[in-house]
Amino acid sequence: MRYFPRRLTRAQSDAMADRCAALIAENGWGFWAVETCKDGRFIGFVGLHAPTVDLPFSPCIEIGWRLSRDAWGQGYATEAAREALAVGFEQLQLHEIVAFTALRNARSRAVMDRLGMREDAMTFSHPSVPDDSPLRVHCLYRLTQADWAARRLG
Numbered sequence: 001m002r003y004f005p006r007r008l009t010r011a012q013s014d015a016m017a018d019r020c021a022a023l024i025a026e027n028g029w030g031f032w033a034v035e036t037c038k039d040g041r042f043i044g045f046v047g048l049h050a051p052t053v054d055l056p057f058s059p060c061i062e063i064g065w066r067l068s069r070d071a072w073g074q075g076y077a078t079e080a081a082r083e084a085l086a087v088g089f090e091q092l093q094l095h096e097i098v099a100f101t102a103l104r105n106a107r108s109r110a111v112m113d114r115l116g117m118r119e120d121a122m123t124f125s126h127p128s129v130p131d132d133s134p135l136r137v138h139c140l141y142r143l144t145q146a147d148w149a150a151r152r153l154g
């Protein structure tokens with residue numbers, strides 16, 4: 001959680017899980033729970049989300065990920081994100097999916113790179129991060145449906 005403004009309490013984390021479940025129930029998609037095929041262990045979430053805060057590129061659908069520390073370094077985020085992109089572009093017929101993170105979140109940016117997302121020239125101040133925080137400036141990555149399809153075929 002070092003790239004987020006604050007850690008969540010157990011109650012806040014549970015409330016977030018409830019919101020994720022409610023959005024999936026409402027829309028049919030969202031931030032899905034990720035489990036390992038090996039043993040069904042819950043390791044975090046990956047999925048699609050419509051940001052509720054106003055961003056310079058709103059409206060948009062973002063792809064996001066958050067895994068338990070002991071599940072890093074095994075390709076799970078990228079594998080799950082590829083499935084989420086397939087849902088977004090094939091089932092939902094989205095024209096573009098974006099991702100964004102604090103500039104220094106190299107691991108998250110590496111997932112964006114692996115997915116073939118392109119870094120946009122724009123950086124922006126995330127409105128939910130305090131003004132004086134070094135995490136406020138975010139980078140933006142984009143992937144179009146056409147680029148995703150071309151990569152998939154190639």
Ligand SMILES: CC(C)(COP(=O)(O)OP(=O)(O)OC[C@H]1O[C@@H](n2cnc3c(N)ncnc32)[C@H](O)[C@@H]1OP(=O)(O)O)[C@@H](O)C(=O)NCCC(=O)NCCS
Binds near residue numbers: 001072075079111
């Ligand atoms: C962002 C986050 C999900 C990235 O996790 P990650 O483990 O680095 O990414 P992946 O799951 O795609 O795994 C890739 C790594 O697994 C390795 N790997 C091992 N086995 C693999 C396999 N079978 N297939 C693919 N990759 C494999 C890759 O080589 C790569 O290693 P590297 O990071 O040393 O280069 C994770 O750091 C996280 O949850 N961070 C906290 C939350 C956060 O910051 N979220 C983003 C906010 S915007």
